[in-house]
Amino acid sequence: MKNQAYRMAMLYDFYGDLLTPRQKEFYDLYYNDDLSLAEIAENYDITRQGVRDIIVRAEKTLEDIEEKTGLIQRYHRTRATTAALRSLCSQLQALNQARFMDRELDDLGRQLSDAIDDLERE
Template sequence: MDTLDKNERLNQLFQLYGCLLTEKQRDYFVAYYVNDYSFAEIAEDYQVSRNAVFDQLKKASEHLENYEITLKLLEKKQLRMKLIENYLESHDESWILKLREMDDN
């Protein structure tokens, strides 16, 4: 997975699970992944070391991935979107039935 794909995935996971991170992790995540700040800029803003920023971002990423492993919200969202796309392309009602089956589980 290249850096762009990784960052996109992390942003999607953050949208789903960001509220489960600590305030510091959320702040650093937004500064780095959304606002495109460097470790040095974040460290300066929060008066911590660059290594502290790196460690918090690493922990945040690990937590987001672990939440997804457990809850699979992103996976389910992507599957729902694929089923909807398939229906819109084909107008085959079986895709809607599969979508409803997902919601029943």
Template sequence: MEKNIEISLLFDFYGQLLKEQQQQTVTLYYNDDLSLSEIADQLNITRQGVRDSIKRAENLLFSYEEKLGLMKRFQKTEMGLYKIESLAEELADGYDKNTVQQIIDTAKSLHE
């Protein structure tokens, strides 16, 4: 089972919607980097049970994002905020009307 950075990100967003055991297995596997066997020992379930729990959790996390798309929306906003910050840093070094307009346009494009 390949560890996937996207799962960690999705888990930060939607993890609270998972069942408690799924939250435990995903956290131990992705955040604490334990092996399936180590998790099995710790939670007193079979290695296959751990694998199934993580697999189901991953599928749920992907389905939440497919339905809601909130992580994608957040990431777009984050990018825009970094852009605004960097444009404003330029302005701190010297005034430029065009840069001000870019900040306005970026902020506008990000709110509804």
């Protein structure tokens, strides 16, 4: 269940602005505010099934967009790659400190670390 909630949160974070205002509102109330279908239905004076249909349509829309763009998959791959690069950079800097004490290598290590920081901010 946690994986599903995480996936729905990621989909909403990446593509939520592409939903209709009503879909966004109901999706947000259901997943982020943890309201039940019945509570949302009561607040908006519609049926529980009507709320469910809107949320299911929103989920499908978000899933379809991810299937076509793959942005979330690319995001996770990029995060894994930058983490691996950061680890290698740290190892390189530690090796330089322990064996070589080369200022040029130290500077290159800092530049590499800064470039990784830039990637993570994007």
